[in-house]
Amino acid sequence: MANPPRHDGIAAATLYNDTSRRLVLALKHGNRISLAPMMAGLIAPRVHFIGPDWVIVPVPLHRWRLWKRGYNQAAELGRELSRRTGARLAVDALVRRKRTPSLGGLGQKARKRVLTGAITANGRCQALKGARVVLVDDVLTSGATSDACVSALKRAGAEKVVVACFARVIDELLDGR
Numbered sequence: 001m002a003n004p005p006r007h008d009g010i011a012a013a014t015l016y017n018d019t020s021r022r023l024v025l026a027l028k029h030g031n032r033i034s035l036a037p038m039m040a041g042l043i044a045p046r047v048h049f050i051g052p053d054w055v056i057v058p059v060p061l062h063r064w065r066l067w068k069r070g071y072n073q074a075a076e077l078g079r080e081l082s083r084r085t086g087a088r089l090a091v092d093a094l095v096r097r098k099r100t101p102s103l104g105g106l107g108q109k110a111r112k113r114v115l116t117g118a119i120t121a122n123g124r125c126q127a128l129k130g131a132r133v134v135l136v137d138d139v140l141t142s143g144a145t146s147d148a149c150v151s152a153l154k155r156a157g158a159e160k161v162v163v164a165c166f167a168r169v170i171d172e173l174l175d176g177r
Helices: 018-029 033-047 063-069 073-085 108-115 144-155
Strands: 010-015 054-058 094-096 119-121 132-140 160-168
Touching: 010 033, 018 033, 018 073, 018 132, 018 160, 033 073, 033 132, 033 160, 054 073, 073 132, 094 144, 108 144, 119 144, 132 144, 144 160
Parallel strands: 010 160, 054 132, 132 160
Antiparallel strands: 094 119
């Protein structure tokens, strides 16, 4: 209550578990772009409310990571969601200015520290002023990346930002509680 989220909701296709982890890693690091339509198809019912008046914004990769990987998995999911919903895709709306290390294995505070100042809105992208935005990513872990993106989107004038992801980590489930 003391620190409410800046986003306007989270829509996840599934929980993060062994099966969803394998799919996420295959898409992200295994060059299995062909998984994006199926994964986006599972996200789409969770964001049934979006349509042509919404803007889909993928979580950005730093240019060096994009160059190395050859694609942005969040953009691939966003492309498929755009095709299914009619919402406008704005792959250039956010920019990851700072090269950050992989966030895997870092705690929430460390992730937030690493992401400070890393993500900004692209000043040339006019699609964000007053827009209703769906921020797309493959997995939502601590929320540090999505928080940085939502903050940048809201500073750029987005009216509403809903986070959509394929898999969501729920710490209580991982801890066995």
